[in-house]
Amino acid sequence: MYVGSKLKKTMNIFLSWSGEQSKKVAELLKIWLPSVIQSLKPFYSSTDIEKGKRWDNELSKKLNETEFGIIILTEENRTAPWIMFEAGALAKNIETGRVCTFLFDIKDTDVIGPLSSFQNTKSTKKDILKLLEDINETIGTNKISKEVLVRVFEKMWPDLENELKKILDSKKDKSKEELRPERELIEESLRILRNMHFRHTVFSSDDFEFDRHDKVIFDKKTEAIIFYSGENENYWIGLDQLKDTAEIIDFIFQVSAKGWCKSKHIKEFVDCLNEVSDLYFNTSAQGVICPFGSFMKINWNKKEKKKLILKEVSE
Template sequence: MNILSSWSGNQSRHISSLLKVWIPRIIQNVEIWHSEEDIPKGKLWFETLRKQLEQVDYGIICLTKENLDSKWIYFEAGALQKKLDESAIFTLLYDLKPTDIEYPLAGFQHTILNDKRDFRRLIDSINNIEEINIDTSTLDYTYNRVWDEFSKEFSSIPTIKKDESKTVKRNDRELLEELLNTVRNLDRSNSDKLSVSNILSTQDGLSKPSRRILRILDDAPKTTEEIRHEIKEKYNEDYPVVLLHTRLMSLLKRGFIKEIFQDGQKKYLSL
């Protein structure tokens, strides 16, 4: 299972590198893709990122006070959102509270890095993927052993200097300029590939599949199976029940839909 770790700035780069080392020690068959280490020198970085996005199952966005306004963070968040459902994208907060985060990043699920119980919820979400699913007792034992060592590493996270925020913004401009130049030189004849306009145009915090579900629920309350059938008819896409359930739970948690019971069946209704 592949997880993309997104970062911008010294603090989040360090946090991302910690995730690469420590999460696989908790869940062994997880691989963290950390761009600083995983793009070989000389490779076209945007093309490498695009290919990696095609393979990822989860995304973790490392947020700190120094990168809340980073254009690069918003770019990668948009790229992840085009590929994944919102429930598969997490923001990892360091020295921040959930109330510090604004939309569209506020629409994702937040995890506090140095909160043992909260970080465990992130691990549980990853573990609940069918291909992993380590039993609870084994995960408890491993997590408790690893956490003590992992949490000691937090002291190595660099502090923010007063002038560092300007450096981050300058680096973001350079990255975006390189991105635009790269996109112009790449073949974009296939509309399914990533494009800058498509990625940056996603501002409502919802992926295309979730918006489709909302449109379907606009007409009348529907069961999960009815939603799945209508998606197949209208959009010629066959959603696995587990994936559809995950999307519905995400929309329910964020207040876009509600559950009702009608004719003895649980149905979902758009708000």
Template sequence: MKIFISWSKPETKKFALFLSEWLQLVIQSVKPWMSERDVAKGTRSMSELGKELEGTQFGIVVLTAANQDSPWINFEAGAISKSTGEARVVPLLLDLRKADVVGPLAQFQAVDATDQDDVFQLVKAINDGFPEPLPEHRLRRYFEHEWPNLSVKVADFRKTEPAEPERRDERDVLDEILVAVRELQRESHAADRYSSKQNVHIESGPVHLYLDRQQGADIKMPDAESEGK
């Protein structure tokens, strides 16, 4: 089974790389994929994303207080859900409570990375997606053997990340969205990889981005009247 791991920010990348290896120790048949580049910089190509979504059966979004507002990570979550279905997209919370998840990502069933039972249910959901899943007693044995390593990694992350990340202003968010749109336009041939049903809507505060695989991209910002100003 192919697992798409979505991430943003350098520290989250380190954890995502660890998670990719950790999953294979618990379920040897999984095939995790993640980009080696920071999606927050807008360098991930649309053609690359489209290619990797083909055959993806499960998506894990490594989510933190610092990256949950990232337009790219929201875009990827939306793209994965269109490809696999909402039930197969799971935000993995490193330093957030479930109640703290806001915006488009709040629609998905999140998993607390500090909660052993919660993480086991995630692993079990992945295992259940195989035509011939591991017996649950064996899966649990593998999981419990590897859980301490994951638990330590999550604890280390929480020590290094600031408790209150700096909030980005609206201009920064819009600039990042524009980078994503320009990337889409430069690689318009990638649109052929998507069906007409695979459209994505990103909403970040007052900024709305609509990506339509056939009609292109459109950015909308509400006027002062609609915002009650």
């Protein structure tokens, strides 16, 4: 290509990107393209704008000097405002050159809106060779022969293919890290639901701290109900000490007589008994301790309950 009487030795290519994945592709193409056609001079804004220069002025200058634009599209950026802006600027500034999209890990049908008007290049061997042939034709009289282009391309293609695969694999690895195993998610969901239901019950597998301030908590591991006043443990009673209706009522009166006991503790204890009853017998505390006003004998371990036979004492 001649400019005046001088032979143009280089051709400026603008690489448009947005997002981490397309940036990696841009970095790769910037190095790889000149290895096939040495007269190419790719530019992308991440590193080619010198520190201290006004970004918008430098970008505008590069766009005016550009003869071929490659818009790198990925799933994460295909509708990004910045991609749309640079695509419009490229289409406006490039008169004799061309603009195309470089599709990485997306299909032609994923390209929508104004970007769909550009020629698509897939990240395949066939399409990338066609892209290089188009760029080579744009160079004009300074282009290399098709035979040389194909020979150099065949030699350099494996490098590009391997590096593109690494970028794709890194995305997959990141996705795997973000996608937790299904069983783990189910178990966590169940644990959250269980703890929402049993807010007074501490399970041995729980890995978080309960708020113990003025709380009554059932420790499933030790099968004990623990009373906290402030953050301090003030009372502890095992389920084996709450084996019938009379003992439970007696315990309520004992606790209420303690100096540290607040009305909140009695309410928390009743709620805790409801949780324990649901946990062991799948019913409420009333259904375990005194169904229909009956006095009951309770075996928590065997999950058994039976009516107490009360003898009437005549005077």
